[in-house]
Amino acid sequence: MKDNILLKVNKVYSEQNPSKYFNNTSKKNLNILFRNRKNFLIEKLKLPTRLFKNSELLDLGCGTGQNTISYDWNGAKCTLVEYDKSSSIQARNLFKKYSKNRFKVINKDLFKFKTSKKFDFVVSNGVAHHTSDVVKNINLAIKYLKNDGLFILGLGESNGFFQRNLQRYILYSLTSDTNELIKLSKLLFNENLNRAKKFGGRSIKEIIFDTYINPKIETLSFKEVESLFKKNDLYLYSSDEDTFDLKKIYGFNKFYFRLKTGSKLENKSFLFNSLVNFSYKGNSDKILNKNIDLLNQILKIQDNISKKINNQSVKGFKKIKLNKNIEIYEEKINKLEKIDVINKKNIFQFILELKNIFKILNLKDKKTKIKLLKKTIKKNSRLFKGHCGKGMNYFVGMKVQKYDT
Numbered sequence: 001m002k003d004n005i006l007l008k009v010n011k012v013y014s015e016q017n018p019s020k021y022f023n024n025t026s027k028k029n030l031n032i033l034f035r036n037r038k039n040f041l042i043e044k045l046k047l048p049t050r051l052f053k054n055s056e057l058l059d060l061g062c063g064t065g066q067n068t069i070s071y072d073w074n075g076a077k078c079t080l081v082e083y084d085k086s087s088s089i090q091a092r093n094l095f096k097k098y099s100k101n102r103f104k105v106i107n108k109d110l111f112k113f114k115t116s117k118k119f120d121f122v123v124s125n126g127v128a129h130h131t132s133d134v135v136k137n138i139n140l141a142i143k144y145l146k147n148d149g150l151f152i153l154g155l156g157e158s159n160g161f162f163q164r165n166l167q168r169y170i171l172y173s174l175t176s177d178t179n180e181l182i183k184l185s186k187l188l189f190n191e192n193l194n195r196a197k198k199f200g201g202r203s204i205k206e207i208i209f210d211t212y213i214n215p216k217i218e219t220l221s222f223k224e225v226e227s228l229f230k231k232n233d234l235y236l237y238s239s240d241e242d243t244f245d246l247k248k249i250y251g252f253n254k255f256y257f258r259l260k261t262g263s264k265l266e267n268k269s270f271l272f273n274s275l276v277n278f279s280y281k282g283n284s285d286k287i288l289n290k291n292i293d294l295l296n297q298i299l300k301i302q303d304n305i306s307k308k309i310n311n312q313s314v315k316g317f318k319k320i321k322l323n324k325n326i327e328i329y330e331e332k333i334n335k336l337e338k339i340d341v342i343n344k345k346n347i348f349q350f351i352l353e354l355k356n357i358f359k360i361l362n363l364k365d366k367k368t369k370i371k372l373l374k375k376t377i378k379k380n381s382r383l384f385k386g387h388c389g390k391g392m393n394y395f396v397g398m399k400v401q402k403y404d405t
């Protein structure tokens, strides 16, 4: 049976390619992309790039290969699978011109791709949520991993994607006509589109097609990703977001060698990340910078206090006075501004704006709805502002050998 979703998604993608980070694949542009990707791998995903040297890497849904070439430059032998014919040709040409290692480009539906080979790395970057079955796609990708192999997954996460999903919902409630969808998305969400263009490098049209015209975006929540990883014996090795893990913040689990779960590697908790990303707009640099200055001062005083009490002994006993230091210390701590992990005020504002949108959507007259939506969204201070939630999350899973307990 033909995969209907695949054909529909491909119709959109063959018109506006979603994986072109620049039109001109010059060495200069590739170098910039390579540097950024390398930093991302090291800083965010904790993957030292020498890990890729002489490795076998499979990229399922590689698009034009502009992302994949970075892995090749880090030393990986890449196998690229892509359904879209034109993208796969562009990927082959890119690799022919710039690759440093052996490679293979396969123009095929990833669900039909078969190999007995196992890989050190499997990459699925912005693909699974566009396929007919996101879970099946992830399960299949993991099957190609060697023991200790790493799965690099870039996926829309349901909480972070909520606002984009709501935008889709608003547009589809107004029209089913593609041209009108394009027009309305520009009218209502121009702030987000301009921001995405500025930071992502794609054209407004490409972003509209990928985000709003695309017939399939089915995201998974943190919880679903975690449970999928667990089921597949995949240890959640890293992610682009640090986890606000309360147990870690409060200092539980401070064992050096023993992990809480015993034989299996421990997983992480994304409870707070879900809560934050739902209404995420961006953080205030002003408060942060003020706090950082203060923290530096506090640290100095604290170091001083610790130094004064250091190196005491029966013979070398010295009486010390700490009153003054402690007083200043207390004063400075008092001045620290609260940065709530859960900022109730912002969340309430977000909910209020959310309610207003649904009120408008319940109106009958289309013209009035569009007019009010435009006005309300413009006035909003949280919903559809700044980052507008989070479009993509990254998870690195390590295939763990099963241990006998």
Ligand SMILES: C[S@@+](CC[C@H](N)C(=O)[O-])C[C@H]1O[C@@H](n2cnc3c(N)ncnc32)[C@H](O)[C@@H]1O
Pocket: 006, 009, 010, 013, 018, 019, 020, 060, 061, 062, 063, 064, 067, 081, 082, 083, 084, 087, 108, 109, 110, 111, 124, 125, 126, 127, 130, 131
């Ligand atoms: C948003 S793009 C991401 C491309 C690339 N991974 C990147 O990071 O730039 C999604 C890609 O997945 C491809 N794709 C979607 N479903 C597929 C399938 N069933 N088999 C192979 N490729 C597929 C699309 O053609 C498209 O090139």
